[in-house]
Amino acid sequence: xxxxxRAEALGDSAVLLHFGEAIDAAVNARVHAAARHIAAxxxxxxxxxxxxxxxxxxxLDPACWSGGAPAPAQRCAAALLDALAAAPEARGSFSTTxxxxxxxxxGFGPDLDAAAARCGLAVPELAAxxxxxxxxxxxxGFAPGFPYLLGLDPxxxxxxxxxxxxxxxxxxxxxGGAQTGIYPRELPGGWNLIGxxxxxxxxxxxTPPNRIAAGMRLRFRAITAEEFRALQAEEDKAAADSTA
Amino acid sequence: xxxxxxxxxxxxxxxxxxxxxAAIGVGRAGAMDADAAKLANWLAGNEAxxxxxxxxxxxxxxxxxCAATVALCGAEAELRLDGERIAGWRPQAVAAGSVLDCGxxxxxxxxxxxxxxxxxxxxxxxxxSVDINAALGPCEGRALRAGDRLPxxxxxxxxxxxxxxxxxxxALWFDPDPQRRLRLLPGAHYAELExxxxxxxxxxAFRIAPESNRVGLRLQGAALRLSRPLELVSAGVTRxxxxxxxxxxxxxxxxxxxxxxxxxRIAHLIEAxxxxxxxxxxxxxxxxxxxxxxxxxxxxVRRAQALARVHHYIEQKLLEIRCGx
Numbered sequence: 001x002x003x004x005x006r007a008e009a010l011g012d013s014a015v016l017l018h019f020g021e022a023i024d025a026a027v028n029a030r031v032h033a034a035a036r037h038i039a040a041x042x043x044x045x046x047x048x049x050x051x052x053x054x055x056x057x058x059x060l061d062p063a064c065w066s067g068g069a070p071a072p073a074q075r076c077a078a079a080l081l082d083a084l085a086a087a088p089e090a091r092g093s094f095s096t097t098x099x100x101x102x103x104x105x106x107g108f109g110p111d112l113d114a115a116a117a118r119c120g121l122a123v124p125e126l127a128a129x130x131x132x133x134x135x136x137x138x139x140x141g142f143a144p145g146f147p148y149l150l151g152l153d154p155x156x157x158x159x160x161x162x163x164x165x166x167x168x169x170x171x172x173x174x175x176g177g178a179q180t181g182i183y184p185r186e187l188p189g190g191w192n193l194i195g196x197x198x199x200x201x202x203x204x205x206x207t208p209p210n211r212i213a214a215g216m217r218l219r220f221r222a223i224t225a226e227e228f229r230a231l232q233a234e235e236d237k238a239a240a241d242s243t244a
Numbered sequence: 245x246x247x248x249x250x251x252x253x254x255x256x257x258x259x260x261x262x263x264x265x266a267a268i269g270v271g272r273a274g275a276m277d278a279d280a281a282k283l284a285n286w287l288a289g290n291e292a293x294x295x296x297x298x299x300x301x302x303x304x305x306x307x308x309x310c311a312a313t314v315a316l317c318g319a320e321a322e323l324r325l326d327g328e329r330i331a332g333w334r335p336q337a338v339a340a341g342s343v344l345d346c347g348x349x350x351x352x353x354x355x356x357x358x359x360x361x362x363x364x365x366x367x368x369x370x371x372x373s374v375d376i377n378a379a380l381g382p383c384e385g386r387a388l389r390a391g392d393r394l395p396x397x398x399x400x401x402x403x404x405x406x407x408x409x410x411x412x413x414x415a416l417w418f419d420p421d422p423q424r425r426l427r428l429l430p431g432a433h434y435a436e437l438e439x440x441x442x443x444x445x446x447x448x449a450f451r452i453a454p455e456s457n458r459v460g461l462r463l464q465g466a467a468l469r470l471s472r473p474l475e476l477v478s479a480g481v482t483r484x485x486x487x488x489x490x491x492x493x494x495x496x497x498x499x500x501x502x503x504x505x506x507x508x509r510i511a512h513l514i515e516a517x518x519x520x521x522x523x524x525x526x527x528x529x530x531x532x533x534x535x536x537x538x539x540x541x542x543x544x545v546r547r548a549q550a551l552a553r554v555h556h557y558i559e560q561k562l563l564e565i566r567c568g569x
Contacts, residue, residue: 008432011512012540014482016432023477035267050266050480052504057480059266062515062544071537140269141478141504144378148478185379202268204368204380210268 002030005056005084007077013062015077017084020054023178025150027054028138032215037087038080045076051214052139053148097217100182100197102131102173103228108196115158115175115192127222129153130173130180130194135218145184145202145210149218152180164190171197173220182212198232200239245309246359248392249343252304254376255388257363258499260293262371262381266503272483273375276458276499276522277354279417279551280318284358286558287315287335287412289402294362295372297388299355301525303346304388306357311340313360313402318418319352319523334411335360335565337404352420352523360401363394377459377500408565412558416550418523425533426517429540431486433474433508441468445511446533453493454526458500461524467492470508478506484513484521496521516543 008016017034020027035051038058045064050057058080065072065079104127105112116126135149142148158175165188168174172183174191183189184202201211212218223231248255258281261274275281275298282292297304303321316323316332323330324345330336332355338344349355365372365382372382379385383392434442444466453462469492481487485497487507496513497505498521513521514535524530535543 009429009512009537010431010480010482010509011429011484012515012537012544014480014512016479018479021477047263048266048272050503052479053477055477055479057266057482057504059482062541063548066541066545069538071541074537139478139504140267142269142502144265144269144380146269204270208268209265209270209369214267 005034005081007081009073009077010057012071012073014057014059015073015080017056017058017080018054019056023053023138023150025136028136028150031056034084037084041083043079052141096213097219098212099219099221100173100199101223101227101231102195102197102220103223103225104130104195106225108225108228109173109194111161111192112194115194118158119155121155126156126194129156131220131222135180135220137212137214137216137218139214140210140212143184143187144204145212146187147181147212147214147218149180152178154178156180158192160190161192164188168193169196171199171201173197196228198228198235200235203239205243245396246363246394247307247309248304248388248390248394249307250305251388251390251392252299252346253302254300255304256298256374256376256386257295257365257372257381257383257388257394258298258374259295259372261373261499262369262375265369266480269503270369270380271375271378271500271503273371273373273378273381273458273499275356277318277356277519278522279519280354280522281356281358282551283333283412283417283554284315284317284356285362286555287317287333288313288358288360289335289562290358290360290362294358295365296359297357297363299346299349299357301353302348303355305343305345307343308338308340310396312338312396313404314338314344315358316346316355317358317412317414318355319349319420320418321349321355322347330407331411333414334408335402335404335562337407352418353525354522359396360403361397362401364397365394375500377457402562402565404565408561410561412554416554419520420523420528423531425531426520427514427533427535427540427543428486428511429514429537430534431509431511433470433488434510436470436472436474436508437510438469438471441470444468450494450530450532452524452526452528452530456524456526458498460498460501461496461521461530463494463496463530465493468494468510474508476506476508478504481505481509482512484518485509486511486513498522514540514543516540516547
């Protein structure tokens with residue numbers, strides 16, 4: 001039996017439901033189960049659900065929740081807590097698994113050598129440890145389609161770069177503190193770049209635009225530079241075909 | 245079609261924003277002064293959510309290939325149509341081939357140009373808003389440049405034989421008086437501020453830092469300190485959330501804010517004041533006041549009622565025009 005979530009008003013038009021305070025796979029699974037449950041209720045006046053590590057933000061249309069005391073955000077929070085209390089205790093299983101091919105180093109991960117030295121590991125060891133773990137997509141945030149992954153081996157925790165890069169190439173696989181993630185397109189960023197995937201993870205012209213979704217399981221598969229180029233050519237062709 | 249002759253400092257296509265995609269990291273974007281964009285749309289005979297051009301600090305020069313009806317609301321500007329001064333806050337007839345020059349904005353930061361029928365760029369993920377920070381949306385996800393051509397759906401729009409003599413009184417909708425305070429609800433971490441910081445939040449005059457943009461307003465002033473350090477896990481944030489980074493200079497999140505954030509949430513701008521956030525210029529003074537949930541709700545209802553009244557008034561005036569009065 002899990003403790004009931006706690007509601008925090010984010011001003012007068014949003015509510016943050018807390019399921020815990022830490023980065024934890026079981027707590028995150030409850031967040032995604034709650035998001036699915038609330039989405040399925042199709043309540044009027046709920047305009048946005050934003051799952052994160054240990055919380056679910058709910059943006060509301062206050063006009064739909066208005067009508068004397070309490071104020072709309074408080075009224076909505078109470079309704080959401082009631083709905084979750086009445087919901088069957090979801091196991092929040094991470095069902096879908098996505099495999100992400102990654103070429104570690106080889107010009108695709110400019111920080112790999114320094115990262116390995118810092119962790120006291122040989123370069124192939126770091127890559128093998130990173131690819132061996134079973135990850136869970138905790139949330140998409142920072143930029144469209146950017147996945148924050150749970151499950152990084154504690155031996156691979158690395159401080160962020162002292163000076164963030166202004167341009168991180170699209171597809172870069174990176175470690176920032178206790179987290180690992182993938183830059184879905186060229187962005188500024190301060191994480192350690194250890195490899196790159198040739199997959200186009202986010203394309204606003206596709207439906208859905210994101211290939212990776214919060215709540216998924218994710219595994220990395222190490223590939224060679226030749227495989228990277230072959231896969232990249234396939235991705236380019238698919239993108240060109242879809243816009244043609 | 246509209247041709248951009250001169251883009252101005254930062255002009256972009258915006259509507260009321262992109263909803264329903266925050267879970268994949270795609271934020272709302274949309275007009276910074278959403279009410280001014282709505283009013284311009286209503287005056288041009290459009291729905292509130294039609295796409296408009298958001299103009300920032302220095303205005304663009306635009307050539308209209310076809311005759312159109314436009315309306316301009318928001319910041320004060322020296323508006324010229326083919327060299328002649330024109331007024332904002334009313335429907336304005338524009339002849340084919342005319343050039344609208346919006347000049348520099350004198351007071352306020354953002355001006356909205358609505359065109360009858362709307363700017364007809366293709367929507368991306370359900371919205372015509374350009375998210376400049378995320379490089380997402382129509383117009384390649386970027387601000388306008390000289391040489392850009394914007395399609396119009398003018399055949400659907402309001403047609404004017406001549407520009408009416410009336411205009412809306414802007415005072416209710418545009419008030420850049422720096423002495424007027426933006427109103428906040430306390431956030432979860434307000435109680436963690438040192439007592440002096442709690443006081444400073446309501447007594448200090450903050451300055452809008454030059455690096456403020458559509459992502460957020462950075463507030464300069466005496467550093468606000470927490471009574472103990474907080475280590476937070478990133479969580480969803482919303483437009484108007486006032487975050488406090490370790491340096492002590494708060495950031496008030498705006499239209500293009502990231503969907504999640506990990507800084508302490510000391511306060512949140514109330515719904516009734518969201519549009520005013522869009523009219524602060526870098527260097528402006530900003531004062532804040534905390535209110536309770538009941539006052540915030542009363543202010544929200546009052547603002548919504550005032551908007552509904554002015555919408556009704558505009559509809560009546562446009563009906564007179566359409567009936568040839």
